[in-house]
Amino acid sequence: MRNFDMTPLYRATVGFDQIADLMDRVMTHETGRETYPPYNIEKTGEDGWRISVAVAGFTDEELDVEVKEQTLHISARKADEDEARTYLHRGIATRAFERRFALADHVRVTGAVHENGMLHVDLVREVPEALKPRRIEIAKSDDLEAKAIEA
Template sequence: MRNFDLSPLYRATVGFDQLAEMMDRVFEKDVSRETYPPYNIEKTGDDAWRITVAVAGFTDEELNVEVKENALLITARKAPDGKERSYLHRGIATRAFERRFALAEHVRVTGAVHENGLLHIDLVREVPEALKPRRIEIASANDIEAKAIEA
């Protein structure tokens, strides 16, 4: 149960729908359910990040990484090996999971590597040239008059 009512935010703003929806998602999630598998988010540059997920016991074929509608989705399904096993202690969890990360605009996945039981996913923000700030040259009035006379 959440303690905040965000409906006034919807009524008083235009164009901030994604922000309000993100806040709704954050408040309605069951935090106790989101502990497996453990992960790190590391900043590797000004506009670059790396998500590392602990996926011990899974092979490359059992892992799936996809980007869909500004969300990074990591899933894993353990394939049955057909062997009957009798564990004395089972501390390595190899249960199926689905982990979702919301991606900001212009953030794209550049690669994924599975090594030593860790899945590394590299992200980078690439802002299009049209959205980058640009400097506008300011001309003096004398320059404009001189160009008009030459023409």
């Protein structure tokens, strides 16, 4: 079952189109197509994550990390290979790739580092102060009456 009817969601909610789009994107995603390069996603804190991508054979200049429209794009293009090399066996894949990760609201990339054949991209969720829960003081009815009399 790959099709979901989102009509009840649209009838009962406003502004949740992103959820429907996300589910549609996940359900139509071809899983067998994107196996290269291998990657890990780890939780580094309550509001922090690290994406580690195996990029053996690529230099810093050949890697590109950018965020656009709430999507993290990691891509690599190998510079022109030296034609003078003759390989007897070539097991290290250095083909070009592009890997995309959808980011939730308020998640931003804090940095990227390339070390030991791994590209590490750190992410953190930064919820704006206006969206954080806040405690509302409950006024006593005597205070309200006193303010009304003063007015």
